[in-house]
Amino acid sequence: MTLNYPISSLTAHPPRLSPAYKSTVKRTPSKPLIIMRHTLSELTGPVYGHETVRENDNDLTLQCKGEPLGERIIVHGHVLDEDGRGVPNTLVELWQANACGRYIHVVDQHPAPLDPNFTGAGRTQSDAEGYYKFVTIKPGAYPWGNHHNAWRPAHIHFSVFGHSFISRLVTQMYFPGDPLFPFDPIFNSVTDEKARNRMISSFDLENTQPEWALAYRFNIVLRGRNATPMETK
Amino acid sequence: MSETAKEITPSQTVGPYFAYGLTPNGKYDWNDAFSNNLVTSDTSGERIRVEGRVFDGDGAPVLDCMLEIWQADAQGRFSDPQDKRALPNSSFRGFGRVGSDGNGGYAFDTIKPGVVPDPDGKPQAPHLVLAVFARGMLLHLYTRIYFDGEAANAADPVLALVPSDRRATLIATRKPGTGNAVYCLDIRLQGDNETVFFEV
Ligand SMILES: [Fe+3]
Helix, strand or coil: CCCCCCHHHHHHCCCCCCCCCHHHCCCCCCCCCEECCCCHHHHCCCCCCHHHCCCCCCECCCCCCCCCCCCEEEEEEEEEECCCCECCCCEEEEEECCCCCCCCCCCCCCCCCCCCCCCCEEEEECCCCCEEEEEEECCCCEECCCCCCCEECCEEEEEECCCCHHHCEEEEEECCCCCCHHHCCCHHHCCCHHHHHCCECEECCCCCECCCEEEEECCEEECCCCCCCCCCC | CCCCCCCCCCCCCCCCCCHHHHCCCCCCCCCCCCCCECCCCCCCCCEEEEEEEEECCCCCECCCEEEEEECCCCCCCCCCCCCCCCCCCCCCCCEEEEECCCCCEEEEEEECCCCEECCCCCEECCEEEEEEEECCCCCCEEEEEEECCCHHHHHCCCHHHCCHHHHHHHEEEECCCCCCEEEECCEECCCCCCCCCEEC
């Protein structure tokens, strides 16, 4: 079954030009994008699954010799489409700063320690119902050069494939109640409050593991309304 | 599933630090799930390289972007069960990913895709679909890469939507030389000769 994707769904996304986030100013097209009909090239997409994921790829506390420092957390949820159907067997990739707010990246010069036991990267495959689960460390806030005293709220980057090349989504998951929310131009680039709140995970006491780890639930909703079979003769 | 219908999750920038997770490419101690070489030993079709550089509105190279391509095989079929015509035994996946280098450069080694029908069944000229992600881009951009010298370009229904004076921003030019064909296309996010991007 091939889905049709109304472009009205795209209104949930932030405007590309969001001048408070300064790097958008020179990286946004100045001419209007051209609307086109979706063809097979847009409506199909890569299928990657278990053969791409190794053991412990979804547990960032087990990837190194020792245990990483910081607050161990479970991040889990469903990858869904707009009609609430689970998106099965799709690849979910994640990357994040360590507990101190530092990435393993040559460009990241934040003077906070690296953790030799934390990579900050993981991947997993959603199951037949679209469910996914990671075990990781709660990332720290980190400064960035956008404006005076700019700090990113704690976040985990997610990359999801979905049903087709145009359901591809790269987003960031935030944590509930972060005091940095009002000051972050990236978070606030999503101008609609309801849409913005969909990027905030919810604390999940039910799945919190006693004596071990807090759980956060984060559902990722991809495009894919109006499922109608498309002729692919 | 007890979930009811919802609106989609908004996009956020890939940021400056994605390389460790998405494009480690030997520079970081994490295994690559994807590469910029799509060719497998049993892939049929004409081997080509597609390369270029990515520039911002100041004409400065974009050193921290990620490019992904998606394409049909040489027979015009997609490695996706949704394409009912897919070749069952092909190991060609049709997907590639690369991070830009220190010059804003990128390259993909792949095969020239075949002809894919449009929704009316009319042929589209051979093309790659390209997605561009970067710091400073809250939502990735989609464009297409076509190939210079293809007679089918003249009748392509998507190229026909593009004003003729901007069409060249979508057509990779073939480098002179022998051996496998090398096609070049620069991506300009903004400004003079800005690449045509599509709202899909
Ligand atoms: Fe980040």
